[in-house]
Amino acid sequence: MKFPDIHCNYCGKWLGEFSLEIFTTGYRNYLTNGKSRHFCNDDCHEKYKAQFEIIYKGEKMYKVGDEMYVPYIGCHYYFKTAENCYQRMQQKHLCYFP
Ligand SMILES: [Zn+2]
Numbered sequence: 001m002k003f004p005d006i007h008c009n010y011c012g013k014w015l016g017e018f019s020l021e022i023f024t025t026g027y028r029n030y031l032t033n034g035k036s037r038h039f040c041n042d043d044c045h046e047k048y049k050a051q052f053e054i055i056y057k058g059e060k061m062y063k064v065g066d067e068m069y070v071p072y073i074g075c076h077y078y079f080k081t082a083e084n085c086y087q088r089m090q091q092k093h094l095c096y097f098p
Helices: 020-025 041-052 084-089
Strands: 004-009 014-017 027-030 037-040 053-056 059-065 068-070
Touching: 004 059, 041 084, 053 084
Parallel strands: none
Antiparallel strands: 004 014, 027 037, 053 059, 059 068
């Protein structure tokens, strides 16, 4: 039986066949919608994130799709406008931004 190939989500490098080992030890991070993506290393992950980075009123946030703004990559909710996202980010006492 052949397992699916795992590629870096940024540069496309082949990381190996899907296995429990890659799943537990491989570099990965969660994106929006709870989807797990694999990357070679932190460098590729940072470059991947930078593609979505925007600055709105001095706050760094990410535009991950049409009408999808998140305060950080891996966030499990999103906002339809940058303004809404910004307003939420001002409520620092409500949640922690890594
Ligand atoms: Zn890579």
